[in-house]
Amino acid sequence: MQYINKELNRESGNNITNAYLHDIWIEDEQRYPVDYNDSFKKLPNKANSYYKQMTQVLLNNQNHYCCYCMRRLTGEGDTTLEHIIPQTADDKDALYYQREFPMLKKNIKLSVLFSHEHNPDLTQLPHSVCYDNLVASCHGKFPITKKEADIETDGHSCNHPRGVKRALPLYFLTNIDTIIMYGNNGSIVANPDSTFYKEADELIQSAQLSWETLSDIRALWYVLRDIDIDQSRWQE
Numbered sequence: 001m002q003y004i005n006k007e008l009n010r011e012s013g014n015n016i017t018n019a020y021l022h023d024i025w026i027e028d029e030q031r032y033p034v035d036y037n038d039s040f041k042k043l044p045n046k047a048n049s050y051y052k053q054m055t056q057v058l059l060n061n062q063n064h065y066c067c068y069c070m071r072r073l074t075g076e077g078d079t080t081l082e083h084i085i086p087q088t089a090d091d092k093d094a095l096y097y098q099r100e101f102p103m104l105k106k107n108i109k110l111s112v113l114f115s116h117e118h119n120p121d122l123t124q125l126p127h128s129v130c131y132d133n134l135v136a137s138c139h140g141k142f143p144i145t146k147k148e149a150d151i152e153t154d155g156h157s158c159n160h161p162r163g164v165k166r167a168l169p170l171y172f173l174t175n176i177d178t179i180i181m182y183g184n185n186g187s188i189v190a191n192p193d194s195t196f197y198k199e200a201d202e203l204i205q206s207a208q209l210s211w212e213t214l215s216d217i218r219a220l221w222y223v224l225r226d227i228d229i230d231q232s233r234w235q236e
């Protein structure tokens with residue numbers, strides 16, 4: 001897992017959310033619609049939706065790695081947007097995340113509260129479309145055989161299995177590599193000496209990062225770590 005610095009790219013991310021909110025503003029009622037999740041994927045047009053624009057900003061922010069499993073992502077069919085505070089969260093759920101990560105309190109308002117306000121100011125953006133509450137995650141699909149590759153699954157790790165389960169964004173901590181650690185055999189473990197041990201273990205379970213195929217891939221990464229793939233190709 002790699003440290004993600006949300007201070008970078010925030011302006012670009014917030015510009016997208018602000019442009020989107022401008023498009024859905026209900027002038028007669030001086031507020032935003034309560035249910036707008038789908039329109040983020042459709043406006044201003046499907047080919048270059050706000051969802052797609054946000055995906056690219058988040059990928060740039062994360063050096064094109066999945067926030068959970070570190071798979072390389074392009075944003076073309078392999079990327080989903082993970083909501084740190086789940087879309088359906090209430091005040092109590094949100095507090096779990098906001099207690100440890102103040103920026104999730106400072107910059108974000110629960111969408112349902114935001115949309116019921118008249119003329120809400122935009123210093124806190126609705127959590128379902130706010131840069132600070134979003135990270136890029138892979139779809140967690142791992143075809144094992146050709147036959148399996150043809151079957152549509154919902155994904156074995158990362159965003160999908162996590163769903164609304166608790167997963168504190170420990171990748172926002174600069175010392176994440178001392179909290180969640182990897183073994184040479186591809187295992188992933190929470191450091192028992194870390195003050196975040198319980199949360200790290202919870203995150204690994206929620207995103208199913210111990211999934212067998214993922215562990216095999218990590219073991220392979222470790223074995224191949226010193227091989228310069230591009231150089232090997234030249235020598236063929």
Ligand SMILES: [Zn+2]
Binds near residue numbers: 068140157159
């Ligand atoms: Zn992933």
